[in-house]
Amino acid sequence: MNYLKQLKLDKRLLLKMIQNDFKTRYLGSYLGVFWALINPIVTVLTYWFVFEVGFRNGPVNDIPFVLWLVPGIIPWFYFSDSIGAATTSVIDNSYLVKKVRFRVGYLPLIKICSSLIIHLFFLLLTIGLFVAHGYYPTLYYFDLLFYLVTSTLLIVGLAYITSSLNVFFKDINQIVGIILQFGFWLTPIFWNPEIISDKYSFIFKLNPMYYVTSGYRNTFIYGHHFWEDSTSSVFYIVQIIVVLLIGLVFFKRSKNGFSDVL
DSSP, X not given: OHHHXXXXXXXXXXXXXXXXXXXHTTTTSSSGXXXXXXXXXXXXXXXXXXXXXXXXXXXXXXXXXXXXXXXXXXXXXXXXXXXXXXXXXXXXXXHHHTOTTSOTTHHHHHHHXXXXXXXXXXXXXXXXXXXXXXXXXXXXXXXXXXXXHHHHHHHHHHHHHHHHHHHHOTTHHHHHHHHHHHHHHHSTTSSOGGGSOHHHHHHHTXXXXXXXXXXXXXXXXXXOOGGGSHHHHHHHHHHHHHHHHXXXXXXXXXXXXXXXXX
16 A cells, blocks of 8 residues: 555656656747747758758658658657657756655656657647648557557666766766767668668668667558567567666666765
């Protein structure tokens, strides 16, 4: 009974902190939280203009370029924004780390949940964009739940690792930023995976975000369920389990030293 009561209290605290974090990210600006939506939208429009209008990229597999681009880029926005924010979450809230009763493990989760709220909005926006072009929701859209849950678990595992390391090595935040830049171009967001020969494709598929961006496109465009490619799905799930376990163990062992460093 005491455990359930504590869990209920923690749930309320967590939801409150997520709400506060979402607000304070844009505190003081005139448009407030709308900047969380405006920035990615402007980014997508910029890429669309450069690649479709400037470079005259035509349809990809008979799909308008903008419809092909958006399902690939929105999961990356969620991934990069979550990792970037969660990496500094412990240092940014050092005053909470020193409180004995506060559960430090909540800090990365709060940042991830804030990014998830924005991602859910963009999923709705993407659905609206497809409907506007005459592509209506199908049963394949239920696969989005699988990609949401699994990608979030992947992010949690990575965030626990990077946020822990960043406490002891302040350069980790900069290193993560560089890795994310490389990851952006190594993930099939602007390029079609079909251009990679079978000889080298397995290297790119080691990147779990390769699976996620391809999965979003399979959901919105190509009409493939995630279980249809069982080999890739099993490998992806194994990756998540390994990363999550490493992250949880690493964070648990590292958190006792946070207060000494901070």
